[in-house]
Amino acid sequence: AQSVSQHNHHVILSEAASLELGCNYSYGGTVNLFWYVQYPGQHLQLLLKYFSGDPLVKGIKGFEAEFIKSKFSFNLRKPSVQWSDTAEYFCAVTRNSGYSTLTFGKGTMLLVSP
């Protein structure tokens, strides 16, 4: 079974600091990769996704993620965080063929101080 590992459970940053959240997955085949975000009191929503093509994908609100197949990684980055980025971030993976479900990491809570 596939699994997803997020390196940090909690991250605290000051505004304007750079962000990188780590995500590694265990499945050896071809995968689809996602980052979801849950702002306080809001729905879980898609931040960005990778299915194929350019391994550097851009999402909403200035976020980007890079798929490195050799490292089984899909790290999320943002060059300069804002207070409004305070949220919980979830990495998720699914196989891109056959009958597969989405497997989520345990989440990283990001707190950005003003």
Added chain:
Amino acid sequence: DVKVTQSSRYLVKRTGEKVFLECVQDMDHENMFWYRQDPGLGLRLIYFSYDVKMKEKGDIPEGYSVSREKKERFSLILESASTNQTSMYLCASSFVWGSGRAVGDTQYFGPGTRLTVL
């Protein structure tokens, strides 16, 4: 915009009660999912459905059942609620991606139901 709605935001039930959580999506999605979200554990899949009247167990189906009588509606049933089922329950839906019953496409989530079992 895709809209996934859940019948209640907050629910308090007693141990042993039968509990129904309802989810409705308005985008004609084939796939629907039920997760529970617990602090430090992320989202764990309880059940999913890829078509009307079809259902598949997820990672933690014990103590739960589901019903999908109409394409837009997916219900989660706790047959006899227990305190360890106190949690946030999230419903999601997605289109079929690719051929067959692949379920790997973007999932759209509802607001969640916070269930407390006393």
